[in-house]
Amino acid sequence: MNIIEILKEVGRGKRGARDLNYAEAEAAAELIMTQSATPAQIGAFFAAERIKMESVAELEAFVNICRKYTHRFPMQEGIDFAGPYDGRKSSFIATFATAFLLASCGIPVTMHGSAPLPPKWGVTLPLLLQEMGVTSRNMTRETAIHAAKLTGVLFVASEQWCAPLRDMRPIREELGLRTVLNTAEKLVDYGSSPYIVFGVFHNTVFEKTAKLMQNLNYRRALIVQGSEGSEDLFIDRPTRTYLLANGEVSLQVIDPEMYGLDSVVPEHNWTPTEQLRITEEVLQGTASIAFSNQVLLNSAVRLFVAGRVDSIEEGLYTCKPLLENGDAWGLYCHWREAMLRKEIKTGASRSETRMHL
Known part of the structure; x- marks a missing residue:
């Protein structure tokens, strides 16, 4: 044809x-x-x-063709954080700090993204890395894999790992529209992860997305109608989610008030600089309680999705000490050094020993 x-x-x-x-x-x-x-x-x-x-079959086909032309670095029993590649404009990117808290619990994490894309043209994860000094020149596959081996956190610059996505950028920018690739690019699965949290903007696509996740053989998946269509749960109100587990799909409304975490989110001018500053404050324990609580809730829920705890409450009990005692901050600093290709201290880190990547 x-x-x-x-x-x-x-x-x-x-x-x-x-x-x-x-x-x-x-x-x-x-x-x-x-x-x-x-x-x-x-x-x-x-x-x-x-x-x-797009139909489920059409989405699945584009995912599989993207995967066909993609480099991978398997993260054993890891979880994929699949957020919007068109970025964020009005909300905190809690998923970034969450990655380091989750990895400090011993779960390998894959994050991925690109320079901003339409239709939103918001702040994306690579812009946060640029604020750290990790430019497109040193955001290589070799560097990312080196950092992942040391810390259990893999960051993928998608257009370096999947050439067709790079080649499609000029057409997507000229169109300025959301396309089938806005969904497919989030499911390329660079870390060969059996678990995923996946953000959607409208609850009308829950069932279609759940069927797609089933076809792609994820062991467990959480589809989140989060901040700006992201995979981040709200902290100031309940979040609608679909949980795929054991071949069954169920609607789960996650309310932060049930866990004593509901908080009023302070207003911010969300530039890459502000996103990185708040991320580092959360990991150091000096951020506003709302941002810290949002990272704790997202981490606890993702621990549950990855099957490491039996409940969100248990996830909170697991995550909170690692945020308070500096483990997550230390792992972030180690990862940042590795991404900047600075001299790494000899000897295996705690995360290396725990991850067995």
């Missing part, structure tokens, strides 16, 4: 267009992600899919 035939099926308008079956969608994804189709044809496909809305 060529791209013209595919466009005739998806581009007949909202009433006339039909979903592609998996084989057709896989053919379309291969043609698009290898740029065997022209930029005009690729743009037409993305726009038509945006109008029609």
